[in-house]
Amino acid sequence: MGNRRLLVDLDALAANYGVFVAAAGGRAVAAVVKANGYGAGADAAALRLQHAGCRSFFVATVDEALSLRKALGPDPEIFALEGPEAASADALAGSAITPVLNHPGQRQLWRRKQGLPAAVHVDSGMGRLGFDTDVDIADFDGMPLSLLMTHLACADEPAHPQNAIQLRRFAAVVARFPGIRTSIGNSAGCLTEAARQGDLGRPGIGLFGGNPFIDRPNPCRPVAALQGRVLQVKTLPAGASVGYGASCVLERPASVAVVALGYADGVSRHLSGRGSLFLGGGRRPILGRVSMDMTVVDVTGVDGVKPGDWAECFGAQLPIDEAALDADTMAYTLLTGVGARVPREYGPLNAH
Secondary structure (H helix, E strand, C coil): HHHEEEEEEEEHHHHHHHHHHHHHCCEECCCCCCHHHHCCCCHHHHHHHHHCCEEEECCCCCHHHHHHHHHHCCCCEEEEEECCCCCHHHHHHCCCCEEEEHHHHHHHHHHHHCCCCCEEECCCCCCCCCCCCCHHHHHHHHEEEEEEECCCCCCCCCCHHHCCCCCCHHHHHCCCCCCCCCCCHHHHHHCCHHHHHHCEECCCCCCCCCCCCCCCCCCCCCEEEEEEEEEEEECCCCCCCCCCHEECCCCCEEEEEEECCCCCCCHHHHHCCCHHHHHHHHEEEEECCCCCCCEECCCCCCCCCCCCCEEEEECCCCHHHHHHHHCCCCCCHHHCCCCCCCEEEEEECCCC
């Protein structure tokens, strides 16, 4: 039995998908499962979502798309957000992957695949990938287009003026692409209003339990829990130091638990001396620096903590957005930062 795990609750994932379906008001809802399903395991996540009724998926890279096609079979729509390159165009075409075209070079490349569909990405104000807003359907010379999409920079702040600016710009482009499906909303956009969804919503972080909004309660259930076993419990005297650099010197005797989770597993080093792990029924402060393989927490006065107990970095007991706030980051980085050596185990988040 290992000392580390990422528990993934696929039923919670499906329930979160249901939140977005309900908000869509009859519009279609895709799922973004890039970066190995936000760290949760893309194949397992996508298969569960497919069972829940999802018929369209987005990933970032060609390799992610090809792997997902093998897992899901021929039926669902799979979009590769980074689009085709010369070395990957044949593989995309042969696996019925729909590339997202982001610039004229990709348009020219995909035109050689006569009759194969593509999606068009418009940069309406994100400043990343995408065609300029003067793009026109005539630029694609009869190429079959399955989707016209854009991405909102500030969807997690619904009142931000940038949202209205981007929606206005994108609406002008949509008028030049009659009859083409649209896709706008990420997790926050899908839950805000119909105008921010488009015909095909594409939630990501909300599916995997992160809060889509900066200033609203999280409507989604936790999906993943990063946990490590207690390796040792010991008592240290006043004046003892804990961890690298001796940055933590105890002012009093303390009972400490050494937990098998470190920054190689996904525990942010920014939690050093400021964050906590959930252990023994409560949050226990991290002492000293998070190291590669271990984190030390203060369990003074906590009865019954022993080697083999599970401690949680984030999950059902310690919400991921709170852990991210302590680490001065966001849920995305915690989820996608879970180390490759951490086994993914599927089931309810009943760690304790």
